[in-house]
Amino acid sequence: MEKKVIHAALLGFGTVGTGVYKVLKNQEEEMEAKLGSVVRIKKIMVRNLEKAAVKVEDPSVLTNNWEEIVNDPDIDIIIELMGGMEPARTYILAALEAGKHVVSANKDLIAVYGKELLDMAETHHVDFLFEAAVAGGIPIIRPLKQCLAGNHMKEVMGIVNGTTNFILTKMTQDKMEFKEALALATELGYAEADPTADIEGLDAGRKVAILASVAFNSRVVFDDVYIEGITKISAKDISYAKEMGCDIKLLGVARNTEEGIEAYVCPMLIPSTHPLASVNDSYNAVFVNGDAVENAMFFGRGAGELPTASAVVGDIFDIARNMKANCCARIGCTCYKTIPVKKMADTRNCYFLRLQVEDRCGVLAEMTAVFAKYHVSVAQIIQKQAKPNESAEIVVITGKVREGDFRTAMEELSGRSFVHKISSMLRVYGE
Ligand SMILES: NC(=O)C1=CN([C@@H]2O[C@H](COP(=O)(O)OP(=O)(O)OC[C@H]3O[C@@H](n4cnc5c(N)ncnc54)[C@H](OP(=O)(O)O)[C@@H]3O)[C@@H](O)[C@H]2O)C=CC1
Numbered sequence: 001m002e003k004k005v006i007h008a009a010l011l012g013f014g015t016v017g018t019g020v021y022k023v024l025k026n027q028e029e030e031m032e033a034k035l036g037s038v039v040r041i042k043k044i045m046v047r048n049l050e051k052a053a054v055k056v057e058d059p060s061v062l063t064n065n066w067e068e069i070v071n072d073p074d075i076d077i078i079i080e081l082m083g084g085m086e087p088a089r090t091y092i093l094a095a096l097e098a099g100k101h102v103v104s105a106n107k108d109l110i111a112v113y114g115k116e117l118l119d120m121a122e123t124h125h126v127d128f129l130f131e132a133a134v135a136g137g138i139p140i141i142r143p144l145k146q147c148l149a150g151n152h153m154k155e156v157m158g159i160v161n162g163t164t165n166f167i168l169t170k171m172t173q174d175k176m177e178f179k180e181a182l183a184l185a186t187e188l189g190y191a192e193a194d195p196t197a198d199i200e201g202l203d204a205g206r207k208v209a210i211l212a213s214v215a216f217n218s219r220v221v222f223d224d225v226y227i228e229g230i231t232k233i234s235a236k237d238i239s240y241a242k243e244m245g246c247d248i249k250l251l252g253v254a255r256n257t258e259e260g261i262e263a264y265v266c267p268m269l270i271p272s273t274h275p276l277a278s279v280n281d282s283y284n285a286v287f288v289n290g291d292a293v294e295n296a297m298f299f300g301r302g303a304g305e306l307p308t309a310s311a312v313v314g315d316i317f318d319i320a321r322n323m324k325a326n327c328c329a330r331i332g333c334t335c336y337k338t339i340p341v342k343k344m345a346d347t348r349n350c351y352f353l354r355l356q357v358e359d360r361c362g363v364l365a366e367m368t369a370v371f372a373k374y375h376v377s378v379a380q381i382i383q384k385q386a387k388p389n390e391s392a393e394i395v396v397i398t399g400k401v402r403e404g405d406f407r408t409a410m411e412e413l414s415g416r417s418f419v420h421k422i423s424s425m426l427r428v429y430g431e
C-alpha cells in the first residue's frame with residue numbers, strides 16, 4: 001500500500017544534519033505535491049540529548065539509542081550524517097539489511113566501502129544514495145549515473161573541496177594567513193570534524209575515488225588516489241603564479257587513459273583565464289569530458305549547512321518517488337570491467353619549481369644540464385636578483401614530462417652543492 005507519510009531518521013545532528021532538518025521543514029507544504037507523500041523525521045540520533053534539544057521543536061524525536069531506530073518498522077529511510085568509518089558503516093549495513101533505504105554524505109566511508117554498501121542495498125532491494133558525498137550541493141553523482149550514462153567518460157576533474165578553495169581564495173585575494181582562513185572555514189561549517197582531512201587533500205582524494213568509480217564504471221578506492229594537500233603553499237608561490245598568469249587551486253583529477261586510470265589530488269597552477277581559476281570561496285566546480293557530450297561543467301557550493309542539505313534532501317525525495325513507483329535499487333555498482341590505476345610516477349605533467357641557488361654565473365646552465373639528462377625541458381624561467389650574501393631565487397616551469405623522470409632529476413639536483421633549498425614543486429594543469 002502506498003504510504004502517505006514516509007518516516008525517516010537522522011543519524012548525527014551537526015552542520016549537515018541540522019541543515020537537512022531545516023530544509024525538510026521548509027519543504028513541508030510543497031512536499032506532498034512534489035512526491036505524493038510527506039517525509040517526516042521521526043527520530044534523530046545524537047550523542048548529547050541536551051545539546052541537541054535546543055535545535056528541535058519536539059525533543060522527544062531525539063534519541064541516543066540506535067536500536068530504537070533500526071528496529072522501528074515505521075522508519076523507512078535512514079539519513080547517515082555522523083561521518084567517519086565506525087559506527088557509520090555498521091549502522092548503514094544493518095539499516096540496509098533491515099530493508100531501510102539509506103542516504104549518506106559520508107565520503108570517508110564510501111570511498112573505501114562504496115561497493116560493499118551498494119551491493120548490500122541491491123541484495124535487499126533498497127536505495128543507497130550519496131549525492132552529497134561529492135561537491136556538496138552540486139548534482140554530480142546522479143548526472144554521471146543517469147543523464148551522462150550514454151558516454152564513455154574520459155575525464156572528471158575540478159575543485160572538489162570547499163575548505164581548501166576558501167583558504168586559497170582568502171590567501172590570494174585578501175592576503176589572509178593560512179591559519180586564519182582555516183579557522184574561518186571551520187566556523188562557517190565547511191571543514192571536516194578533523195580539518196586535516198581537508199588541508200592535506202584527503203577529503204578531495206575520497207571524492208576523486210568516488211567520482212572515478214562512478215564515471216568510469218570501474219573500481220577506484222581511496223588508497224588508489226595520489227594525494228598532496230595545500231599546507232606547503234606559501235604566499236610567495238601564489239604571487240609567482242600570478243606573475244606567470246596563473247592561480248593555484250587544489251584540483252582533483254580522474255582521467256581514463258589507454259594505460260589506465262589516473263587519479264590524483266594536488267595543488268596545481270592553472271591559467272587565470274581557465275574557468276576553474278575564477279571558482280572561489282567555498283564554491284566547487286566539476287568538469288566532465290565524455291565521448292558523446294564532450295565537455296560539461298557543474299558549479300555550485302561545495303560545502304556548508306544548507307547547500308549540502310539540498311543534495312541530501314534531493315536523495316530523500318528520490319527515494320520517496322522510487323518507493324511510490326516501487327522501483328528502488330535501480331542503479332547498483334556492477335563494474336563493466338576493472339581498469340588498472342596508474343602510478344603517479346607514470347603520469348605526465350608540467351612542473352613549477354621554486355628553488356634557492358648559489359648566486360653565481362653558470363648555475364642555470366648546470367641546472368638545465370641535470371634536467372636534460374632526464375628529458376626535462378624548461379619552458380620558462382624567472383630569476384630574481386639576489387641580495388648580497390644571499391641565495392638567488394629561481395622559478396622554473398618545465399615542459400610536459402613523466403613524473404618519475406622529473407622526480408629523479410629533482411633528486412639529483414637536490415644533491416648538487418649549488419642548490420641551497422627546493423622550496424616548492426607544484427604541477428601545472430594542462431590537457
Ligand atoms: N559540512 C559539510 O559542508 C559537508 C559534510 N559532508 C559530510 O557530512 C557528514 C556530516 O558532516 P557535518 O555535519 O559537517 O559534521 P559535524 O561534525 O558537524 O556533525 C556530525 C554530527 O554527528 C554526531 N555524531 C558523531 N558520531 C556519532 C554517534 N556515534 N552517534 C550519534 N551522533 C554522532 C556528532 O555529534 P557530536 O556533536 O556529539 O560530536 C555531530 O553532531 C560527514 O560525513 C561529512 O564528511 C559532506 C558534504 C559537505
Ligand SMILES: N[C@@H](CC=O)C(=O)O
Nearest residue numbers: 161162163190192303
Ligand atoms: N569539508 C568538505 C565538506 C564537503 O564535502 C569541504 O570543505 O569540501
